[in-house]
Structure formats: structure tokens, C-alpha cells
Amino acid sequence: MPGILSDLRIVEVSAFIAAPLGGMTLAQLGAEVIRIDPLGGNIDIGRWPLAPDGTSLYWASLNKAKRSVCLALNTPQGQELARALICAPGENAGTLLTNLPASGWMSFSALSQHRADLIMLRLTGNADGSGAVDYTVNCASGFPLATGHGGAPVNHVLPAWDIAAGLYLATGLLAAERTRRRSGHGQEVTLALSDVMLATVANLGYLADVQVNNAVRPPLGNDLYGAFGRDFRTADGRHIMLAAISNRQWRAIGKATGLAARLALGGPLMEADLDTEGGRFAARHAICAVLEPWFASRTLAEIRTALDGSGVLWGPYQDFGQLVHEDPRCSLKNPIFATIDQPGVGQIMANTAPLGFSVDGRVPPQAAPRLGEDTEAVLSEILLISSLEYGRLRDQKLVA
């Protein structure tokens, strides 16, 4: 397989979003990522949404470009096979990524007895090992109570903490592998989903605002905080998002709509300096009062004609169907997409990683494996298990 990480092998024992996304990110950069599941699959094998034949589109989407191995992980023999795959020799092997409770045979101390320079990335809910998932981390983050118009929490639908965690895992794995290559030592790398949330909230200045100003960001609907931006309804019932971060973008709005002179009056009206982000935030209701009728009297197509190429920062709201059917970026014209043949699903447009490398190129989009599709091949290649021996393991229900 081509790709910038094509000589790297990672074993993944995972479920759900974060750890599978971490592994898939590396697989989509060319790494050989072997996902080991118990016979019949892990707890996420049937997660919604499903294809008509029952195949999980969720699982298929989060395990693309991987190899799938099924072992009887509840038996000593299955555990021994998994351990042999995880601890197989080779300077580019010996890396485990997991979000399962890593105790017993799968603990770092147990595994590192079989390979001293093992790198093991372990994602937990909380740092103390107690359970937490994206939903229960999100409610603690402050964001649902700052979303919408207040009164009740509004959960975002994107599993943002899982996504950040998956990408931290990919970063942490490459950092640890870089160091092993230079100094020879492996190690256990730990990440708690709640720490991903806490670090992110802190990185964005929210914790500092509470500590320094005793300020708790209130819900502002779809208004940007500290700058100008909001949604507007169009004449044909669509919505668009409009924002201005720079002064250039702000002036472009006035020019493209022909409302520059009236917008400028919003400054003295609200005693705000509209040449600053903060001033535009302070005057946002006056600004929106001028802009609203302009958008409300035009269709999305008319708005697009007026704003595209004008330097205005804007975009239409799209539901998932409109994203697929109307957005040219979400099409085969975009090199991150290609048509794949997904087992159980059929021909669909699917993606590779969004990173492009000018020399090493981009690994083309690849399907997810069928569950257990690679068990025999992986055991043959890495553990040199013959097809005769494999048949015996299969008869004993140790592999599938």
C-alpha cells in the first residue's frame, strides 16, 4: 500500500469512534492497521445507521483501509494469538492502540514482557479509569449550556470530543514511535476523553475567562462571540451563515449588498467602532437589522450570485442530503473522495484522510474490511501460521 506511513504497523483493539478514528487516520496515511475483534465483532459492530442488509454504515465508515482479524479473545489461546500479533518483531511493528479496559493479558505490564519496546496507546473515559463517553463529557464542558438561546442545554450532534481524542491518539502514536526509533524505548501513552475536553476548553480561553473575569459565556444563538457573524433566512426558506473576521471581510459585505452607507450608521448608532471585531459584536443587532431584509428578499441562488467572488465570508446551511447532492466539494471532483465497493453496502463514494503530501501523495479511499476478512492472511503473514494450522484454529472456534 502506498502512503507516507506505509512501513508502519499498528494493532488496534477498539470500539466506537475515538480509537477507531485514530487507527483509521493512520491507515489512511498508509499504515497497516490491524483491528482485532472478538468473534462476531465488538460492541459497535451493529451500530446505526445500517444498510438494508443490516451492515453497519457507522462501522464501515470508521474502519476503512484497515485489516480485520477476529479472535476468541475470551480464551487463553485467542489472547495468545492477539499478543503475538501485538508483540511481533520488527522495528515498525509493536504498537497497540486501544480504548478497551486494558487489564490482564492486555495490560501494558503484561504485554511489554513479550516486547520490551512496545508502544501502547490507551484511551480511557476519565483519567482515573472510570467511564465517560462523548455525551457525558460534553455535558460537563460548558458548551451545551452556551448553545442555542438558553433555558435548556443543547447538545451538539457532532461527537467532537471523540474526534479530537482520535486525532490526539494519532499524534501521540507518531510522537512515541519517533522517540522509539531514536532512543529504543517504548512506553504506555495514556489519554482520557475528559482531559481532551478540559484541555480544549482551556485552549479556547473559556477557563481563563472564568478565572480572570468571573465571566461565563452566555448562549448567543448563532451569533459569533466577539465578532460579527450570524445566520440569515433567505426568500426561498434556506439559511445562510455570514461572518466577518477581518476589516476587509466586513467592508466586502457592505460593498456586495450595496448597504455600506447604512451599515456604517450602525457605528454611531450603537457608539461602537465598526473597524474592530469587538465594535461589530457590540453593534450586531443594528447590523443584522439592516442586513436581514436584504437576505430575506433574495433566494439562495441570487445571494450566491451577489456574494461569490466578492470577498464576503459566507455559506449556505445544508442538511446531510444537500451536502451530498448540492455541494461540489462533496463529490468525486474532490481528491479525498472516490467510489469504493463496500462489502454489504455496494458502490459508494467514500473518503481518505484530508491531508495531502506533495511527495508521498494521498492514499486512495479504501473500503472497510468485512469482519474477520483478513484473519487468515494476517496470521499467515505475521505469525507464519499454515493453512492447515489455521483450519485447526477455525475448527476450535478460536478464529473467524
Place this chain on the structure above:
Amino acid sequence: MPGILSDLRIVEVSAFIAAPLGGMTLAQLGAEVIRIDPLGGNIDIGRWPLAPDGTSLYWASLNKAKRSVCLALNTPQGQELARALICAPGENAGTLLTNLPASGWMSFSALSQHRADLIMLRLTGNADGSGAVDYTVNCASGFPLATGHGGAPVNHVLPAWDIAAGLYLATGLLAAERTRRRSGHGQEVTLALSDVMLATVANLGYLADVQVNNAVRPPLGNDLYGAFGRDFRTADGRHIMLAAISNRQWRAIGKATGLAARLALGGPLMEADLDTEGGRFAARHAICAVLEPWFASRTLAEIRTALDGSGVLWGPYQDFGQLVHEDPRCSLKNPIFATIDQPGVGQIMANTAPLGFSVDGRVPPQAAPRLGEDTEAVLSEILLISSLEYGRLRDQKLVA
């Protein structure tokens, strides 16, 4: 500086969230990250929220653990100094991270003439170089129209696409540096914010659901899709999030609330199999009707007593103030936090990266620099510019 990346140097020319977060993530793993800004700072230097003295808490939070260099980037001499820092020799140097328009002297083709194995990571809005920011990518993603209860888009407040992009940049940089170390070649690594969004929407199965089932996920309020989970109001006006992914977590809810027998009736009532995630989703209104009074008649403290340690997956909603004041994970007991002395701000609790390394440890939280704080030291260390020469550059207003 300790840390797993302590021998790596990265030059960052950036603004806002994604690229600064990418650089900070590496800095918080020990890399020497030199952020170069124009004199007076880049466009994000004054972004809200602000400390009482006008220092941007946003900037300070997103540039921790970096070094700050200010150069007159609008002059040939300032550009030459920047180029010399970017292209300085050393196998661990020669890496540029930017989200600014990389044209002219800062293009990959121009810079790589000064260092053939340069690694340059370049974040753009859209892949064609046209502008897009988190807000205008988000509106296209499908999520705002699937958030809340429908009728109008609801933007999430977390800049989730910027965060994912920053972490993809960190991953891409380490992948490219790994390859340079092995094969000697540098390259340009490109990432578009809209591709981060598209890849993520695809990774989560939303694009497949549209293509295969022609299904567009509708807004479900705070209900989980395809499983059981929702918010509940407490007797003291707080809200909690409750979820059950596994059967074990589902049974724990019945046991901890004493409502197992009544909850079980929801299965036949709704003709749903409550031992499956999909069955619990189908029966969620009946389930919630049973649970609502239980939560509504208890305070958060009483709920905590009943649920903690019970195996139930839950958590309280917290605003940013409650997160700081009530959540023990958001305190100095958590090793990702420490008290730092932030210039212009004072003593505050701030964070390092959430990744922990069992051998290489964790870089303690560090403050962001004052703007230009390290200009003289960096020019002296890397370009061997004497203090006499530095004084001359300062008098010419080429550095600050």
C-alpha cells in the same frame, strides 16, 4: 525543555485557532515552536475574551509553551529573517506550519530553494485556496440543521472543525518528519478546513446513510441517535445527561433507580427489544416517561449519590463557571493543569497537552509568551545575530 518532542523545532506563521492549536499541541509535547508574527501581532492578537488590561485570553490560551518572534514581514529584510529561521540547518529544524496565504517569499517553492528538505504544512479554507472558516464550513456540514429541535439551524459553539484541523496538522507534521528522517525528502503538506469537515462527516457514516438509504438524519433534540440517551431536569433546576450504550449500562439504570420492572414494560409496549441499542432508541419516549419523574423529584446531589459507582453512564450539565468551580477534574488535582504566571493576566490555572507518556512524561503547563518576547533570543541562538546587530534591526523597526 523536557518532553517527547524536545529535539524538534517548528516555525509557525499563523493566526486564529487551527494552526496555532497544531503548533501548541507539539509545543506541549516539548517541541520548540517559534511563532512569528508581524510587528504589533497578527490579526488574532486582540481577540475576545480579554483580561482587564486588554490582553487577549484567547491568544494567551492558544499560544502557550511557544516562543514569540516579531518581524517586519512586510519588508524584504523582515522576510529574509523569517526565511532564515524557517530554513535554518539542523535535522530537527526546517519545518513551517502556516494558515496564511503562502505566496511570494513564503511559498513552498520559494522557501524550498533555501532548504531542499523543507517540510511545510499549509492549512487553507477550501482546497482551491478560497476562504472558509469554521463557521462557514460548519453551516455546510449538515450538523446545524440536525441540532436542537429543527425549524432553524443551531450552530454549535465549539469550533470543532478548527480543533480537528489543528490536530490533523500535528499528525501530518509528525508523519512528514518521520519520512524525512528516513528518506531525506521534505515536502508540502496541505490541508483544507472544508476537507476536514467532509472527511469527518463521511467517517461518521452520514454520507453513506444519504447515499445508501437516502436518509437525512433529522434533529432529535438531545436524544442520542440509534441508542438510549437524553438530558433530564432535576428537582433543583439542574440538568443531567444519561446514556446507555451497552446492555450492562442499560441494566444499571434500572437497578440504580429501582425502576427496572417498569422500564422493562417499555419493550412490549413499544414492540421493541430493549436488549438492543436500536430497540432502546425506538422505545425512548416510553423509557423517558418512566425516568423523568425520578430525576425531576431529586436534586443533583441526590442523583449523584444514587448513580455514582452504580455503573450508570451519566453526568451533570455544567456551564463554564460550574466546570471551573465544581468539577474536580478541572482542578490542580489533574496533572494536565498547573498554576502559571501569564503575562498581562496573572496567576491562572492552565493546561498542557492531554497525552501522558509513561517514560517521557508530561511537559508541565507553560504560559504563552508576551508578543515578541523571544525575538532577540531566537535571532541570537539560531541566526547568531549579536546584540549590537539586533539593536540596529530594532532601530530600523525590522524586529520588536
